[in-house]
């Protein structure tokens with residue numbers, strides 16, 4: 602997609618962080634932006650601050666709820682007509698020791714981080730294919746979709762799934778007028794360190810999440826990360842060039858090498874056993 606001018610984008614998780622920065626950057630580039638989020642109050646506040654009522658619209662949308670996504674798509678088309686860009690961006694984070702993570706917390710993160718991306722794509726892709734004006738799907742995965750860290754299994758599992766899902770769709774869309782990009786950020790300034798406090802099992806505990814080491818460590822890393830504005834600018838540049846992966850952390854490159862080397866070493870060990 603060479604230009605965003607007069608194109609319409611639908612952004613999930615637009616009330617904060619990366620989704621908000623993407624929305625602002627798209628408006629600055631002349632796009633119409635339907636900003637959606639589960640938190641309508643925050644969404645309306647930040648959208649009012651963008652102060653571009655002709656180019657923006659807000660709608661409540663819970664990406665974990667297929668009906669909610671369909672209703673938001675209807676709203677978006679009624680407001681601006683054809684949708685050309687879908688940003689499946691909404692997400693939450695969750696870690697913890699495996700064996701001690703509540704089933705309902707697993708369900709929560711899978712429904713938002715994975716099913717949210719799937720529902721968005723299932724609803725908007727056919728709309729893009731039928732209007733014939735071309736389009737682009739942008740899925741926010743994470744660097745955590747390429748390498749893992751201990752105690753982050755729920756987040757790693759969902760983000761690896763988003764990477765695999767997007768890589769498969771990329772092959773389906775090859776040669777069509779619809780592109781796809783996956784955003785794989787490491788530490789971008791946002792409010793995602795608050796997300797685990799919204800997990801369902803918080804209702805069963807008196808824990809003050811803001812006093813936990815997890816909260817302090819992730820807040821520190823995110824507060825010292827790249828600005829969401831810089832990451833949005835990097836992302837729009839990649840979409841313009843129809844590039845697939847977007848990374849922002851020079852230090853994390855070695856982790857991809859290490860994972861690949863480990864896979865290939867075990868692969869070769871298996872092949873050696875098969876031959877003998």
Ligand SMILES: NC(=O)c1ccc[n+]([C@@H]2O[C@H](COP(=O)([O-])OP(=O)(O)OC[C@H]3O[C@@H](n4cnc5c(N)ncnc54)[C@H](O)[C@@H]3O)[C@@H](O)[C@H]2O)c1
Pocket residue numbers: 613614615616617618619620637638639640662663664665690691692693694713741742743744745785786787788789790791792793794796823826
């Ligand atoms: N910030 C980082 O360092 C970082 C790194 C890697 C990946 N990511 C990914 O970037 C994306 C955006 O996160 P962020 O860092 O801007 O966090 P953020 O918390 O600042 O913003 C996330 C937004 O998503 C919304 N949201 C949460 N659940 C939702 C739901 N069910 N339906 C609709 N909206 C919902 C929240 O209300 C919030 O406005 C996420 O997918 C996240 O996993 C972020």
